[in-house]
Amino acid sequence: MYVLIVGAGKVGWNLARELINKSHEVTVIESDQSRYAVVEQELEHSAQYGDGSELWVLERAGIERADLVVAVTGDDEDNILISQVAREKYGVVRVVARCNNPRNLQHFELLGVKPVISATDLILRLIEHEVPKYGLVHLLDLPEERLEIIELEVAHGSEAAGQAVKSLGLPDGSLVISILRDGGGFVPTGDSVVEAGDEVLLVLDVGLETSVTERFADHSGAAI
C-alpha cells in the first residue's frame, strides 16, 4: 500500500515509521525546514520537503497513485483542504484527517471529510468514561444513522429503580439493550427489573438523551 502522510509532527512521523515497519511504501511531507531536516535523517527518501497544501507538492509526492492519504498537520484548515483535494481532485479513495480543535469537527463533516480523528475528543471520551457525569457514558455515536448507544447508572431514588423494563415509561425511539449487574450482563425482557446500582445500556435516537437520562437520575429530592 502506498501511504502519503502530510505533516511530520509527532503523529505523522511515528505513523510513517510504523507503516514503513509494516512494509508499506510511505512518503511524509513536511513544510518546516528544520523539522524536515530532523525527520529526513531517519526516514531518508521517504521524507519530502514542501507545503502539502500546494497541489504540485502533492503531485510530486505521487498523490494520484496513493492508496491512502493521511492529513495530520497542526492546522485544521490545511487538513480539511488536503483531504478535500485528495478525494475530489485526485480520486484518493481512503483519506484520514486529524482534527486538532474539536470545535472544528463540524467543518470537516460539512465538507465531507471523514473519517476524522480528534485526539482531544478521544481523550475527552476516555475521561467521560472514567469520570462519568451523572453516570452517563457515550459508548457509540452513529451520527449518520442518527442513533447513539449510552450507558447509564441507575441511581438510588430514581424513577427507574425497582421498575420492570416495560414499566420504565421510556420514550419511543429508545430501547434497553443490556443490564449490567455484579460484574455480569444480560439482555433483558420486558419483565426484567432494573435495580438501583445497575448499569443499563440503551440505544436511542439522537435528541432523546435528556428525557431518558432523567428517569435514571436521583429525583428523591434530597437537596445537597
Added chain:
Amino acid sequence: MFVLIVGCGRVGSAIAHSMLAEGHEVSVLDEDAEAIALLERGQTAGWEERGGRFTEGTALEIDALLAAGIEQADAFVASTDGDNTNLVIAQIAKRRFEVERVVVRVLDPARARWYAEQGLQTVCPTQTAIELLEAAVRGQIRFEGVSG
C-alpha cells in the same frame, strides 16, 4: 446589502471602505483587534461611528462568524492571509449559511483554479499580476503609475 468581510488586511479593509462609502452595511471580522486601525487610517471619525461593524475573532469559529452577522449576510468576502482558511470559510458561508454571493481571495493560482472549477468564485491576485505583467512585457498594454 449586508457585506461580511473576513480578514482585515490591505485587501479586506479597502473593500470594507468602498462598500461602506457606497451605503452598504459592512461587518468586518479579524483575529487581531488592532486591525480596526486599518479601517480608521486617514479618517476623522471611527469605523463604528461611521456605521461599520467590527468583530474580533477567528475565522473558523462559528461563534465569531455568527457574532459578525453571517446569517444576515448577502455577500461574503474571504480575505484572510491564508489560502486554506479562505477556501474553508468560503465553503462554510456557502453551504452552511447559504450566503448568496461568496467571493474568496486565493493567492495560489493552482488552488484558485481548481476551486473555481468546483463552483467557488475565486479571485487570484497572483494570476492577475502574471497576466498584466506578461501583457506589459509584450507591449500589449502600457500603464502610467500603478495598474491593477
